[in-house]
Amino acid sequence: MSDLRATAIAHPNIAFIKYWGNRDDDLRIPANGSLSMNLAGLETRTTVEFDADLKRDELTVNAAPANEAARLRASALLDRVRRQVGMAAWARITSANNFPTGSGIASSASAFAALALAASRAASLELGELQLSILARTGSGSACRSIPAGFVEWRPGDSHETSFAESIALPAHWDLVDLVAVVSRTHKHTGSASGHRLAGTSPLQAARLEDAPRRLAACRAALLARDFEAFAAVVELDSHLMHAVMMTSSPALLYWQPATLAVMQAIAALRSGGLPACTTIDAGPNVHVLTLANHRQAVQSALESIPGVQDILICPPGGPARLA
């Protein structure tokens, strides 16, 4: 690898305690702390190559030129790197996901985590995990959680320097598995970044935030104790609270589709029958079904029988962002 080129790989993550709404929209300082798990098997692979001959940053995503908004967003992260090392060259960025983009599987998280690592290394900037997490956060808030390994907590902080994510348990801590029931592959109408700006228009956001530290503590405790029942209760509540805020924003954001409800109802029925399984949903229609590894097959069979479930992605806890 030359000094001006690096390739990094990062996983998306699924939030158990959600991030929705910022204290500072530009810096992406979140209104509440959040907690997530990296998703092994799903990844973004990104190469950054600085090249003095380029006239501007170039961005290719999944083998096609990215739109201008995406290019400028990536370019802004590179500007932070260039400023730190005093570099002037533009870069060629090539990024690819092995999972559907823009449908609630947090592709921006893995994308900006991989970009932060690849760009800093290509510029010969050696950042520690904490600094990498801060850099990734400036591109997409939840990207800060895709830098550390396994189960990750984002300390919200109150400034650029104090808002970053840390691992609270490594992947081997708990044999949790996320079965992502894909019910749509179309790009969502309202992306997360603009959605966050709407959170404050809901009459429910303040109440959601007020109770957030309690939920975060309950989720962290359940996770560390490997207590699935307590974990499921707080994870489903937290997901419903975020969607409650979304659907009562102005304009309303209703990310759920009919098959989303079919999966939620089916899993609720399974849990009533004693199976350890629960659901959580990000800003999109797909449903993340969480269970324990030794119940994976039963949950998978149930999901396969639900009309509208197009695909099932199976993700154990994933490692940190890393160089290729």
Next chain:
Amino acid sequence: MSDLRATAIAHPNIAFIKYWGNRDDDLRIPANGSLSMNLAGLETRTTVEFDADLKRDELTVNAAPANEAARLRASALLDRVRRQVGMAAWARITSANNFPTGSGIASSASAFAALALAASRAASLELGELQLSILARTGSGSACRSIPAGFVEWRPGDSHETSFAESIALPAHWDLVDLVAVVSRTHKHTGSASGHRLAGTSPLQAARLEDAPRRLAACRAALLARDFEAFAAVVELDSHLMHAVMMTSSPALLYWQPATLAVMQAIAALRSGGLPACTTIDAGPNVHVLTLANHRQAVQSALESIPGVQDILICPPGGPARLA
């Protein structure tokens, strides 16, 4: 009609500003004021006949003996009537709906409105509309709104005597029509009465209530001005707020089914395209689609093409509870 026998008819109602949660569960003094429209075409017809030979009150609903909980609930309303007139006889109650029971079409509202009117008249108790509304409320909160005509507001009050509903506009005021998209005819798991007791377990109920007077005023103003756009915005927000509280209660109440979402999404798309239509959902999976009479056919055609919509009930504004 003999002195000891009377038959009354009442319509169910659809709430535009919802009732969810009580200040006093036993008396059904609501935590917030609400606003509704009676549904013409749908009705409960109830006959009450006091008979000195009976050993207890008897209740037949839709030609079958009612369960004991329903019988005792009806009996409690009759006790209030008996106490007022000093009567000792038990009664034979025969009630029938011309619409599906227990699936979010507020059958308890029309049932207790018809029962209040039939029971008081059979006991030769002449109650004014306000007193009838109070009596009906003791059986089922929203039943108080099925006593007056047309568009009705429930003044929440803070005591038994001050909590009743009044008409704010007669049926002819606005050519609104409610197309009830029936997606399920099965009885819901958690009835409204026990659901109301869960409202306080949601971290969102206080915020919902705090904003309720603003929504009530906005809805009343839009209704009186026949401003569909303003009406639709506040009606959908209020429905989402109630379901937000329901789905974040402990235990969570998720009344929506896949076809519920299909209708919500389809109507949202129609409104984006300029058609005056919006949705509101009570404690069940069926979707009430509100539009103006001259757009009814377009909305009906759209609903007929949605998989999972089993039936469409078409309801203009309805009159008051009345004797048969």
